[in-house]
Amino acid sequence: MKITDIRFGMLRVPLKTPFKTALRTVDTVEDIVVTVHTDTGHIGYGEAPATAPITGDTHGSIVEAIRKFISPRLIGQEIANLNRITGLIQGAIEKNSSAKAAVEIAVYDLFGQLYGAPLYKMLGGGDPVITTDLTISVDYIEKMVADSIAAVDRGFESLKIKVGKDIGVDIERVKAIYAAVEGRALLRLDANQGWTAKQAVYALQTLEDAGVRLELVEQPVKAQDLEGLKYVTDRVHTPIMADESVFGPAEVIDLIRMRAADIINIKLMKTGGLSKAIQIADIAAMYGVECMIGCMIETSISVAAAVHLAVAKSNVITKVDLDGPSLCAFNPVDGGVIFNESEITVTDAPGLGIREIRGLEALAAA
Numbered sequence: 604m605k606i607t608d609i610r611f612g613m614l615r616v617p618l619k620t621p622f623k624t625a626l627r628t629v630d631t632v633e634d635i636v637v638t639v640h641t642d643t644g645h646i647g648y649g650e651a652p653a654t655a656p657i658t659g660d661t662h663g664s665i666v667e668a669i670r671k672f673i674s675p676r677l678i679g680q681e682i683a684n685l686n687r688i689t690g691l692i693q694g695a696i697e698k699n700s701s702a703k704a705a706v707e708i709a710v711y712d713l714f715g716q717l718y719g720a721p722l723y724k725m726l727g728g729g730d731p732v733i734t735t736d737l738t739i740s741v742d743y744i745e746k747m748v749a750d751s752i753a754a755v756d757r758g759f760e761s762l763k764i765k766v767g768k769d770i771g772v773d774i775e776r777v778k779a780i781y782a783a784v785e786g787r788a789l790l791r792l793d794a795n796q797g798w799t800a801k802q803a804v805y806a807l808q809t810l811e812d813a814g815v816r817l818e819l820v821e822q823p824v825k826a827q828d829l830e831g832l833k834y835v836t837d838r839v840h841t842p843i844m845a846d847e848s849v850f851g852p853a854e855v856i857d858l859i860r861m862r863a864a865d866i867i868n869i870k871l872m873k874t875g876g877l878s879k880a881i882q883i884a885d886i887a888a889m890y891g892v893e894c895m896i897g898c899m900i901e902t903s904i905s906v907a908a909a910v911h912l913a914v915a916k917s918n919v920i921t922k923v924d925l926d927g928p929s930l931c932a933f934n935p936v937d938g939g940v941i942f943n944e945s946e947i948t949v950t951d952a953p954g955l956g957i958r959e960i961r962g963l964e965a966l967a968a969a
Contacts, residue, residue, distance in 0.1 A: 625767030625797035649709035707876025715954030767797020800831035
């Protein structure tokens with residue numbers, strides 16, 4: 604099975620409600636879909652969102668990185684030579700992690716198809732059913748409380764609460780939500796780099812003193828502020844998770860050595876795909892550090908790859924934040940992973956199991 608062509612499409616899917624964080628507001632998924640074609644007629648599917656505030660990737664940069672730098676290296680390559688291909692992808696260009704991720708996901712999809720097995724089995728196997736949390740966007744308090752109650756009523760047992768806009772209001776937001784769902788759902792906070800280290804310690808100690816018990820707090824400080832992250836981790840009881848501070852394996856090693864965080868958040872769009880995400884999971888497992896698997900604003904194409912990884916690496920990926928498809932107004936994918944509110948189920952279809960993507964707008968070929 605050899606790669607013969609790489610093509611692009613634009614996929615637009617409205618969200619059920621606007622997605623609001625300390626960094627941005629999004630109301631529609633607008634992602635680049637990559638299809639990798641082979642001489643056997645098999646097609647691998649990948650996807651990349653343009654998350655410029657976090658990864659620096661735009662729609663144009665994703666397409667150009669693949670067209671000019673990645674694609675020329677891959678045409679004619681045998682899918683069976685997976686490690687060679689991922690090395691070619693990672694070495695084709697600096698940064699551009701989302702572009703690399705989209706192509707890697709499609710190649711891993713083909714790798715599973717080549718051997719007639721679902722991707723999670725190719726990665727080591729596992730229980731094909733996992734559960735995800737649901738994100739509650741930052742908003743006025745009454746709206747966030749109502750959204751949290753509605754999510755719990757839908758069966759979600761973990762909620763990720765977006766904060767980081769105004770620390771005084773953030774504290775009141777969390778207190779109100781905790782009071783509304785206590786005993787029914789665990790709360791995870793995500794400040795999206797919105798606090799300083801001292802603000803984070805103040806907020807979390809205030810919440811702890813008020814009896815609010817949080818499962819974790821994600822990226823309370825700026826991505827580059829590892830000293831600040833460690834400052835927070837050392838001074839609160841609540842587990843602290845690094846997200847934007849960690850893109851690749853080397854950063855994970857540095858963070859673990861510093862003891863700057865308790866948990867690592869793996870996202871394929873940060874790592875550049877599955878190959879380095881697997882390395883991160885293995886490094887974390889060696890050090891006994893838990894991981895979460897997360898996503899950007901993505902549909903069930905790329906999130907499916909993250910699900911397969913979570914199933915195969917459940918020994919270290921103990922928390923799941925793969926609610927992107929649940930936030931979408933509809934699922935544009937036929938086949939693939941099954942998303943049913945908080946429950947996510949992997950089928951035994953080869954690769955990612957995707958048969959077709961509806962509503963895909965073709966872009967110029969690579």
